Amino acid sequence: MNISALLDEAAAKVPGVLPSSVLVKDYPTLRLGSPAYLLPLASFLKEKGFTYLEIITAVDWLGPVSPEGYPRGGRNPNPLQESEPPMAAPAKNPAVPYKPVFDLLWCLADIDAKARVFLRLEVPRENPVVPSLTGLFKAADWQERETFDLLGIRFEGHPNLAKILTPEFLKGHPLRKDYAHVKDKYDE
Amino acid sequence: MTNKEVLHDETPDTSPEKAPAFSGGKFDQLFVNLGPQHPSTHGVLRVGLTIEGEVITKAEPDIGYLHRGTCKLAEARGYHQCVVLTDRWDYVSAMPNNLALCLAAEKLLGAEIPARAQHLRVIMCELNRIASHLLFVGTYGIDLGALTPFLHVFREREMILDLYEMLCGARLTYNYIRIGGVMSDVSPEWAAKTREFLGFFKPRLKEYDDLLSFNPIFLARAEGVGIVSKETAIDWGLSGPNLRGSGVPYDVRKSDPYSGYEKFDFEVPLGKTGSCWDRYYCRVLEMVQSARIVEQALDALPAGDLTAKGVAKTPKPPPGEAYAHVEASRGDLGIYLVSDGGPAPYRLHVRAPSFVNLAILQEMLVGRKVADVIAVLGSIDIVLGETDR
Known part of the structure; x- marks a missing residue:
C-alpha cells in the first residue's frame, strides 16, 4: 500500500485535513482543522487497515x-x-x-503494512474538549484517561474519564506548563 | 447424636440436585480488594473485584501508587540526565528503556551511531530480555503454585546480572546506553563469559519445559484460560508477547527496525490461541531467539568508536519532535520527545507497554473465576514502575 496515496485519499475524503507543517520526524503527519474531523478521519484510517492505536498524548504550547x-x-x-x-x-x-493551545497527538499503526501515521490537532487551552476514540479503539481508554489526568483535556464520549495516575487529592494537571504545586499532607 | 455418629453416619451426597439452595439460586454481589499489597500483584497494584459467588462481574484495576512523574521531572533535566530516569520505569529490564530515550534524542540531534555501539546495544537489550523473561517464568510459576522453577531461573538470571555488574557496575539500573553511543566497551573476558553463559543457558530450556511449561498442573491452570482473540488484542493495543501470544506477528524489531536489528537472523514466536499459556510460552521461545541474536552480534562485533562524534555534554537539539520506539521486554515502548532548542526536553511522553497492556484486565477478568485472576494478571507480565512512571 502506498502510504502517501492513502493520506491524499484521506485528505480528499475528510475536509480540513492537511499535511502538517511540522512533522514528527520520519513519520507522515496529518493536521486536523477542527475536532469534528477526528472521528471521520480515524474511522476512515481504521477501515484502511490502521487498526492499532499506538499513542495518545498532547503538548502544552503555553509560551512565546x-x-x-x-x-x-x-x-x-x-x-x-x-x-x-x-x-x-x-x-x-x-x-x-x-x-495558548494544546497540541494533541495520535499515532495509528497498520500492523500488516508496517506503516504508522500521526494525527495532530490544536485545541484552545481554555476548556479543551476533543471527541473520544474509545468507540473505535479500546486502547484509547487508559491513554485518554492519562492525558486527561496529566494535561486536563476532556475526551467527550469516554465512558469513564477519571483520574488514573495522580492521587485523588492532587489539584491541577501536572504536565501543564503553568502547573503549580499546592501543598498537601505529604509535604513537610 | 454424638459427633462421631455425625461424622460417620454416611457418605454425603454431592450430586448437584442435593446441593443446598442459595437465596433464589443467586449469589449476592461482593466487593473484594486485591492488593495494593499482595504477593501476586507484582508490585503496588490494586484490583477492585466485584464477584458473585466465584464469578467476577466487574474488575477495576487501580494504578498510580508508584507514580513519580518522570515525564515532568524530565522537563527540568538535561538530556543525559533523563537517561537515568528511564532506568526506573521497567526496572527489571532497563536497557531497552535507555535505548528508547536515546534513539529519540539521537533523532532530534541527527547523530550517527557507530556500528560497534549499535551491536553492543543489541547485545545488552537481548540479554536483558532473557533476564526479564526468566524473572517472568519464575514468578509466574510461583503464582500458579510451582516454587522450584523460580530457583532454577534465578540461577541463570544471576549470571546475566553478574555480566551487567562486570560491564557497568549496576545490576538493575544500568544507565549504560547513552545518547550518542554506549558508556563503556566490553572486555574480551566479558565476551568470553557471555559465551560461556549462552552455552550454559541454551540446554536449560528443556529443563523449563520439563519442570513447568508442560507440567500437567501448570497446563490445567494456564491453558485455555484468559483467551484473547487477535482482534481484541489489537483493539486494546496490546504489544509484546501479549499480542504475539494471540498470533499477531507484530514486533518492532521487524516492523520498524532500529539499531541494526534487520541485520540479525531471528524469528518472532507466535502463540496459537491467545491463552495465558500461549503468552507464557511465547516468552520462553523468545529467550531462545534472544540468545541467537546475542551470539550473532558477538560473532560480528565490529571494531570502532563507542560514541558518535559531536554529541555535546549538554546537548541542545534543534527545535523539533521525534518519536522512537523499541521492542522492550514487555512490548512496544515508545518515546515522544519535543525539543524547543533548550538544554532540557520541552515534553517527554512515554508509551509504556505495561500501562497499555494492563488496561485489558477490565475485560479479561469478567466472567472468570477468582482463582483465574492470578493466572491472567501474571500472564500479562506488568512492572508497576512502568505502568505508573
Whole structure:
C-alpha cells in the first residue's frame, strides 16, 4: 500500500485535513482543522487497515513561540503566578507572540503494512474538549484517561474519564506548563 | 447424636440436585480488594473485584501508587540526565528503556551511531530480555503454585546480572546506553563469559519445559484460560508477547527496525490461541531467539568508536519532535520527545507497554473465576514502575 496515496485519499475524503507543517520526524503527519474531523478521519484510517492505536498524548504550547511554532528562548520569561489563569500569560509578555493551545497527538499503526501515521490537532487551552476514540479503539481508554489526568483535556464520549495516575487529592494537571504545586499532607 | 455418629453416619451426597439452595439460586454481589499489597500483584497494584459467588462481574484495576512523574521531572533535566530516569520505569529490564530515550534524542540531534555501539546495544537489550523473561517464568510459576522453577531461573538470571555488574557496575539500573553511543566497551573476558553463559543457558530450556511449561498442573491452570482473540488484542493495543501470544506477528524489531536489528537472523514466536499459556510460552521461545541474536552480534562485533562524534555534554537539539520506539521486554515502548532548542526536553511522553497492556484486565477478568485472576494478571507480565512512571 502506498502510504502517501492513502493520506491524499484521506485528505480528499475528510475536509480540513492537511499535511502538517511540522512533522514528527520520519513519520507522515496529518493536521486536523477542527475536532469534528477526528472521528471521520480515524474511522476512515481504521477501515484502511490502521487498526492499532499506538499513542495518545498532547503538548502544552503555553509560551512565546517562534514562527515554526516552538517556544522561543527555551522558557517562559514571565511565568504565571499560582492564582493567575493560563490565559493571562500573553498579557504579561505583550512583546512576544503566544500560542495558548494544546497540541494533541495520535499515532495509528497498520500492523500488516508496517506503516504508522500521526494525527495532530490544536485545541484552545481554555476548556479543551476533543471527541473520544474509545468507540473505535479500546486502547484509547487508559491513554485518554492519562492525558486527561496529566494535561486536563476532556475526551467527550469516554465512558469513564477519571483520574488514573495522580492521587485523588492532587489539584491541577501536572504536565501543564503553568502547573503549580499546592501543598498537601505529604509535604513537610 | 454424638459427633462421631455425625461424622460417620454416611457418605454425603454431592450430586448437584442435593446441593443446598442459595437465596433464589443467586449469589449476592461482593466487593473484594486485591492488593495494593499482595504477593501476586507484582508490585503496588490494586484490583477492585466485584464477584458473585466465584464469578467476577466487574474488575477495576487501580494504578498510580508508584507514580513519580518522570515525564515532568524530565522537563527540568538535561538530556543525559533523563537517561537515568528511564532506568526506573521497567526496572527489571532497563536497557531497552535507555535505548528508547536515546534513539529519540539521537533523532532530534541527527547523530550517527557507530556500528560497534549499535551491536553492543543489541547485545545488552537481548540479554536483558532473557533476564526479564526468566524473572517472568519464575514468578509466574510461583503464582500458579510451582516454587522450584523460580530457583532454577534465578540461577541463570544471576549470571546475566553478574555480566551487567562486570560491564557497568549496576545490576538493575544500568544507565549504560547513552545518547550518542554506549558508556563503556566490553572486555574480551566479558565476551568470553557471555559465551560461556549462552552455552550454559541454551540446554536449560528443556529443563523449563520439563519442570513447568508442560507440567500437567501448570497446563490445567494456564491453558485455555484468559483467551484473547487477535482482534481484541489489537483493539486494546496490546504489544509484546501479549499480542504475539494471540498470533499477531507484530514486533518492532521487524516492523520498524532500529539499531541494526534487520541485520540479525531471528524469528518472532507466535502463540496459537491467545491463552495465558500461549503468552507464557511465547516468552520462553523468545529467550531462545534472544540468545541467537546475542551470539550473532558477538560473532560480528565490529571494531570502532563507542560514541558518535559531536554529541555535546549538554546537548541542545534543534527545535523539533521525534518519536522512537523499541521492542522492550514487555512490548512496544515508545518515546515522544519535543525539543524547543533548550538544554532540557520541552515534553517527554512515554508509551509504556505495561500501562497499555494492563488496561485489558477490565475485560479479561469478567466472567472468570477468582482463582483465574492470578493466572491472567501474571500472564500479562506488568512492572508497576512502568505502568505508573
